[in-house]
Amino acid sequence: MKIDLTDTTSSKINKALVQGRRAIGTPAVGMVLTLVIVTDEENAYDALKAANDASREHPSRKLVVVKRISRSARDRAQARLDAEVRVGTDAGTGETVVLRLYGEVMDHAQSVVLPLLLPDAPVVVWWPVNAPVNPAKDALGRLAQRRVTDTYAAEHPVQELTARADAYTPGDTDLSWTRITPWRSMVAAALDQVDCSVTSVEVEGEEHNPSGELLAMWLANRLRVPVRRSVSAGPGLTAVRMETTCGPITLDRADGALATLSIQGQPDRAVALKRRETSELIAEELRRLDPDDTYASALKFGVHRLGEAKSSLPPLPTREAGSSEHAPAHPVTPASMPVKKAASK
Structure with a gap:
């Protein structure tokens, strides 16, 4: 089910979500997080398709934030929010809201997104392209426990790694x-x-x-x-x-x-x-x-x-008294080369 809203507000979008759930008889329970996707119009379809596929494992509310750059000065001065609400089979597992921001609203995306976050649920922000230099200091990044970027999409991917290292904040990661x-x-x-x-x-x-x-x-x-x-x-x-x-x-x-x-x-x-x-x-x-x-x-x-x-490499940290951490020693084994492990949602 799809509901199109033109020149709308976050309050009306929330009402549309409730209306859609009632129409198809699906409760809001069961969603484990809010995934905020910040992208442009060109990459929005592919990003949302990937998120819908991932939602089979992680049922979520997906908020797609698309900032529309208007060509004329008149359109740029006109602040407007359009939304497309999807529930049921059109939204994967969970709910989807595509938010298109125009004019001055683009500078206040966090004010649009904040009322739409699931209560008492983690927030993850993903930038498929055009990620900010410091995701943790971005207005939308501040709302999230996890911030996902993709250095491969940058113009100079390898140089981008240095910028990611300089701006790293716990919770940052990269595809x-x-x-x-x-x-x-x-x-x-x-x-x-x-x-x-x-x-x-x-x-x-x-x-x-x-x-x-x-x-x-x-x-x-x-x-x-x-x-x-x-x-x-x-x-x-x-x-x-x-x-x-x-x-x-x-x-x-x-x-x-x-x-x-x-x-x-x-x-x-x-x-x-x-x-x-x-x-x-x-x-x-x-x-x-x-x-x-x-x-x-x-x-x-x-x-x-x-x-x-x-x-020439600095020595590994040594074990301190009372500490359970220890430095790996040769021969090197998987215990000293940790691989990403699953954690509870």
Whole structure:
């Protein structure tokens, strides 16, 4: 069911949501969060489709904020809010409200969104494109427990990582980091099968691919060894090669779907490592609403430090009296290379 509202208010939108639920006989209970999608008209359809697919796992109220740039001075001066309310099969699992902001309303998007948030439920803000430099200080970002960006959509993706590191606030995350979760899992699993130390690493992938840089920074940060970033034709990440005291370990994916894991002294194994859709990435991010400390640690390591010798890297923090945290020691195992874990919604 769809309800179109022209030159409306947040109050009228809430009434339309209640009207729609009553018309189809669906209660508001069962939604676990509010997902705010901030995008432009060009990317709104794809972003909403991905969010609807992810809502099968995470029933939610989806608020799509589209800022419409008017060409004429008269239209720019006219403040207006149009909305499209979707419930039932048109909204995936949950509810959807597409908000189109005109004129001065664009500068006060938080005032439009705030009355539409689900009460007593987490808020996640996602920028598929054109993310702010500091998401935590953005007017809409301040409303959220989690803020999701996508560095891959930036004009200069690798340079954008430095800006993300400088502005990082607990609760920030990026889909370029989410894309490498399977790679981190496989690398950790491979190191769990050997009893040796890693001496150097090479991460191979497309040029200007921020996921490749993040994977390299994560490995350098956790292993404290030189990590070299090499360029391939893709698609995406294509290989991770680790030199160890027991021989080479290679995870090679040439076609973007199936990878080969090679460990010295063991037969080669084929492992599924396909490139995932945006809906799968968003669904993974919505599984955890706490700060991702592993992402923060890798991000702040810095692109410029890749390839540095082990001796030039700062020492890992030592255990303090009464502290349950400890620094990883060689040989490195999955216990010292944490992979993103699921958390309660």
